[in-house]
Structures are given as C-alpha cells and as structure tokens.
Amino acid sequence: MEIISLQYPIAESEAARAALPKTLAIGHFDGVHRGHQNVIAKAISSARAFGLQGAVMTFHPHPKQVLGRSEQYVACLTPLDEKVERFRRLGVDVVYIVQFDLDFAKVSPFDFVGNMLRPLQVKRAVVGFDFTFGAKGAGKPETLWALGEPDIEVDIVEPFMQDGDKVSSSRIREALMNGRPEEAAELLGEPYAVRGVVVQGEGRGRKIGYPTANIQQEDGFLIPRQGVYAIMAETDGQRYSGVLNIGVKPTFHDNLTEPVMEAHLFDFGGDLYGKTVSVQFIAFLRTEKKFGSIDELIAQIHSDADQAKALLTAYDKK
Known part of the structure; x- marks a missing residue:
C-alpha cells in the first residue's frame, strides 16, 4: 500500500x-x-x-x-x-x-x-x-x-x-466515555484499543500480589471512562488477558488529577518496562472507589480478577 x-x-x-x-x-x-x-x-x-x-x-x-x-x-x-x-x-x-x-x-x-x-x-x-x-x-x-x-x-x-x-464516530465516543466498551466494539467491528509504553510506576501492585504495568498512553487516543475493565493486551506479538484500572488511585492519593492507566496481566511474569502494549477494552467492571484499608483493596482486586477471567473466557469462546 x-x-x-x-x-x-x-x-x-x-x-x-x-x-x-x-x-x-x-x-x-x-x-x-x-x-x-x-x-x-x-x-x-x-x-x-x-x-x-x-x-x-x-x-x-x-x-x-x-x-x-x-x-x-x-x-x-x-x-x-x-x-x-x-x-x-x-x-x-x-x-x-x-x-x-x-x-x-x-x-x-x-x-x-x-x-x-x-x-x-x-x-x-x-x-x-x-x-x-x-x-x-x-x-x-x-x-x-x-x-x-x-x-x-x-x-x-x-x-x-x-x-x-446510524453507526458514527460520535456514537462510539459516547459509548466509551460512558463505560460501554461492548457497544463500541459492535460499532467498530472489533474491541476499542489504545496503545502505550510501560513506564515506572509506584510499585504498590507487586507488594500486594498484583503487579501492574503502568501504561503511558500515546497521544491521539480517546481514553474511556475511568474505572476497572476486563481487557486483552498484546505486546511482542503475544496476547494476555487481564484487568485494568483507569483512575486517580483515591485509596493512596487525595490530589491526583491526571488519570493513570494500570494493567494486571494474568499469567505474565516477565518485564514490561519500556515495551509498547496495545490494550483492548472488553468489558467495564466497576467505577473506581476509595477503600478503607489495603486489605479491602486486595479483596476487591481479587474479585475484579475473577470477574474479568470469567468474562474473558466467555469472550474467547465467541
């Protein structure tokens, strides 16, 4: 071409x-x-x-x-x-x-x-x-x-x-900004995806048993509604299922204004720093919230991961 x-x-x-x-x-x-x-x-x-x-x-x-x-x-x-x-x-x-x-x-x-x-x-x-x-x-x-x-x-x-x-770009934007990635995928013909580079984060995820990739998205992509999503991610030609949060981490921060995108990939144990990752948004799980303790947060992350795995298993069978 x-x-x-x-x-x-x-x-x-x-x-x-x-x-x-x-x-x-x-x-x-x-x-x-x-x-x-x-x-x-x-x-x-x-x-x-x-x-x-x-x-x-x-x-x-x-x-x-x-x-x-x-x-x-x-x-x-x-x-x-x-x-x-x-x-x-x-x-x-x-x-x-x-x-x-x-x-x-x-x-x-x-x-x-x-x-x-x-x-x-x-x-x-x-x-x-x-x-x-x-x-x-x-x-x-x-x-x-x-x-x-x-x-x-x-x-x-x-x-x-x-x-x-009618299918339109504005209708897709509206779906994504309101946490409806399934609708956006129907209109696009494939799941909506953003791309970014994994950068150094705060390292808290690894300490609590859920290491996350802090993805600095490339310019030009619309970022969907803040919250937790079931995702498929691709890097170095390999695909992984996972769970991702877009938000300001209210459990740890009171004044963070710029949303951060953090993904936990299931069955991945390597080093992603500096790598480009493409993230497909499959399903919206919940809004971001502030937890009263780290234990409450860990329990919720565990629940999010179980829900995402079930949804992604069903998605793979379609």
Missing part, C-alpha cells in the same frame, strides 16, 4: 505520480468503524470491477481541531498511523493524507474537485450520505455528483445502521 501526503493545491510532481485512474473513498474516517468500512469496501470493490486503483483520501489533523470546534471534538478514536494500518487491512492500494489547515478550509467545493480530484485521476468517488466538503461544509454528496460530471462518477453510500441508529 502506497501512502502519499498532499497539500492543496497539488504539486505537479504529485499529480504525475497519480497517473493511474482510481476509485477514491473520501472522508476523515476516524475509528474506521463499520460505516466507514462499508464506504471503503464499496470503493475497493468498484475499483476491482473496473480495473482501477482502490484509494482512500483522509484529512489530518481533524478539521474540528483546526477550526476550533473543541466542544464538538474530544479526541481521535484512531491516531493517523493506526487509521492507515486499518486501511491497509481493508485492501486499500493508495492512501492520500491531505493536510487540513485554515487555508485548505477555505477551498471551495468547485476547486476541491477541479484542483484535487481531477489531478489525482479520480474516475469514481465514493462518499457517505452525510459527507461534506469545501468551505463551511458547503459541498454535499449531490454537489460532488454535479461537479464531477462528466468524468467523475459518484457513489453515495447509505448509513450503516446498528440497533436502529
């Missing part, structure tokens, strides 16, 4: 690299959820049917970040590198990463089609039903259809529905 970074307007050298005609799925695709997968699958199948390249165009950073709409935007579900990897798994031939900045935000729908899609040799564009483009989101799928004539055909993909509502 080829990855090409672009700025508007497209340089002649980049246009020359795009000599092959292609079908192009266009969108931000945060999360690459089941609705996005439907759009991309349509583009790929169309490309194969007509002997074209199957390509995806995404935008970075998120337009809402650039336009200052922070009240509508919490964090990415998938940082750029993770999103690109998911495109690869979907069979995409070329990924175009368009730099989204204030100048690009002013480009008209007419200029977007004429100065970006046509130089890239786009013969068929595939977009979701709610796709918008151009300055102030003036362009709609029907706009793209009209501006594309006569040389660019447009496929408009209907919403992908789940439990009576």
Whole structure:
C-alpha cells in the first residue's frame, strides 16, 4: 500500500505520480468503524470491477481541531498511523493524507474537485450520505455528483445502521466515555484499543500480589471512562488477558488529577518496562472507589480478577 501526503493545491510532481485512474473513498474516517468500512469496501470493490486503483483520501489533523470546534471534538478514536494500518487491512492500494489547515478550509467545493480530484485521476468517488466538503461544509454528496460530471462518477453510500441508529464516530465516543466498551466494539467491528509504553510506576501492585504495568498512553487516543475493565493486551506479538484500572488511585492519593492507566496481566511474569502494549477494552467492571484499608483493596482486586477471567473466557469462546 502506497501512502502519499498532499497539500492543496497539488504539486505537479504529485499529480504525475497519480497517473493511474482510481476509485477514491473520501472522508476523515476516524475509528474506521463499520460505516466507514462499508464506504471503503464499496470503493475497493468498484475499483476491482473496473480495473482501477482502490484509494482512500483522509484529512489530518481533524478539521474540528483546526477550526476550533473543541466542544464538538474530544479526541481521535484512531491516531493517523493506526487509521492507515486499518486501511491497509481493508485492501486499500493508495492512501492520500491531505493536510487540513485554515487555508485548505477555505477551498471551495468547485476547486476541491477541479484542483484535487481531477489531478489525482479520480474516475469514481465514493462518499457517505452525510459527507461534506469545501468551505463551511458547503459541498454535499449531490454537489460532488454535479461537479464531477462528466468524468467523475459518484457513489453515495447509505448509513450503516446498528440497533436502529446510524453507526458514527460520535456514537462510539459516547459509548466509551460512558463505560460501554461492548457497544463500541459492535460499532467498530472489533474491541476499542489504545496503545502505550510501560513506564515506572509506584510499585504498590507487586507488594500486594498484583503487579501492574503502568501504561503511558500515546497521544491521539480517546481514553474511556475511568474505572476497572476486563481487557486483552498484546505486546511482542503475544496476547494476555487481564484487568485494568483507569483512575486517580483515591485509596493512596487525595490530589491526583491526571488519570493513570494500570494493567494486571494474568499469567505474565516477565518485564514490561519500556515495551509498547496495545490494550483492548472488553468489558467495564466497576467505577473506581476509595477503600478503607489495603486489605479491602486486595479483596476487591481479587474479585475484579475473577470477574474479568470469567468474562474473558466467555469472550474467547465467541
């Protein structure tokens, strides 16, 4: 899969690299959820049917970040590198990463089609039903259809529905921020995961019989609701089940404000310091609470581990 970074307007050298005609799925695709997968699958199948390249165009950073709409935007579900990897798994031939900045935000729908899609040799564009483009989101799928004539055909993909509502990135964020990872997994097509590096912690877990990996998550991932989760973790190509807490450790701290992510992996006895770990959130077990004694905390951790093991055993059998 080829990855090409672009700025508007497209340089002649980049246009020359795009000599092959292609079908192009266009969108931000945060999360690459089941609705996005439907759009991309349509583009790929169309490309194969007509002997074209199957390509995806995404935008970075998120337009809402650039336009200052922070009240509508919490964090990415998938940082750029993770999103690109998911495109690869979907069979995409070329990924175009368009730099989204204030100048690009002013480009008209007419200029977007004429100065970006046509130089890239786009013969068929595939977009979701709610796709918008151009300055102030003036362009709609029907706009793209009209501006594309006569040389660019447009496929408009209907919403992908789940439990009576459309699948969307905002719906997934809402599920994760309210402790519903199972719902998020249904919408994504796989469990939601974050990635981070194991760093030195306070060492209390080992002293009480439950050694934990203190995971410093990478930037760009939305962190789910604080609390205790049953998880699957992967590091060095190996998968482990476990239990994880996101929180401020109120039993030991009164003024910790930045949540810490600590995972206890079952059946693991090695050294994780400095290693990258990917954590899949399988089920929410409980909210974080302050315990009156260390013994109460240990008893609760033991109960959490038993509950997580039972849930993860059932999950593995699905």
